Amino acid sequence: MNWPPQRLSAPDPQFYSQQQRQIHDTISAGPRGGVRGPLAVWLHRPELAARAQDLGRYCRYDTSLAPHLSELAILITGRVFSSEYEWQAHKGPALAAGIAPDIIDAIRTDNRPVFDDPELEVVHDVARAAHENRRLDDALYARAADVLGEQRLVDLVGLLGYYTLISLTINIFSIPPQGGGAPELDNA
Template identity: 45%
Template sequence: MTQPSRLPAITREQMTPDQTAMLDAILAGPRKNLNGPFVAWIHSPRLGELAQTLGAFCRYDTGLPLRLSELAILATAVAWQSQAEWHIHLPIAIDAGLPADVAEQIRQGATPVFAQRDEHVVWHFATELYRNRRVSDATYAEACAMFGLPVVVNLVGLLGYYALVAMTLNTFGMRAEGQGEGELPFAEPAA
């Protein structure tokens, strides 16, 4: 993660014990890097600790296959126009089986054409929730029938967590490691 201009740089030597504990937990966990909101969350280690624990669950244990979790994350990145979130999760989504042309349709704000019904259901669930702040009865029923209620609850949690990530990344102007200004997937709003 590149150092955002809105956050002061902090070295391990400057960190409090809570900050170093959070840093060590992130680096020892499944992520093994600070690419994402963690540079910001180190400044509030209690939030960071709770958020990274929730994030590990939302990313790895929702009951959704990785392809669908990553689709939901890309829907969130588009909804929030989160540069780093998109940059980090696009290759993961494609490696997990989401077609690159579908991902590009999503990035462009088009209605994607899905070959698999489960992708269609996750996409419509996420986009309805972001657009309407509600999910229609039909979309809810289809999601429950397809995935079961516990997974639908987890999907809502995943969407909420990655919205928090996107808000953090956007607020602090964070970019993913290796992401140059010329590689931004979304136009930046005028200042």
């Protein structure tokens, strides 16, 4: 697949400002192990990169949500935004976190998965409603608060917001998936 040209590449490291270098080194030393994709583009605005990476670190690694719930929400966000980079970056971690391949494939093809876990189901339903309706109706909110509890629901909403920022950055600046490869999402 020939991906469209990336509209904005990462700044050239040999011309980093002191602030860009510091943020780059902080991100590289953290759990991500490097600065890629949207994080690299954000280095054009080091203040944004620093704040977004702090929020991202919390949402990805320190949230009250179990990894399989976080990864499900991230995949749904990538699917809703047809963000190939995000989808391909999180499909493997979703599988490793225990999300069944048939659930992942249903999301990929924009179909509702069959769930036997009420937590996965409510995360799916909240994520879809948040992205499609920009709100939750009273019944879904009550179910989400009951199944997840208020603290995990707050973390879920934060995670959805952060990965919306990621997906918009990917799509607006045409950031291709790492290693290229064939698209997996329709409308990508």
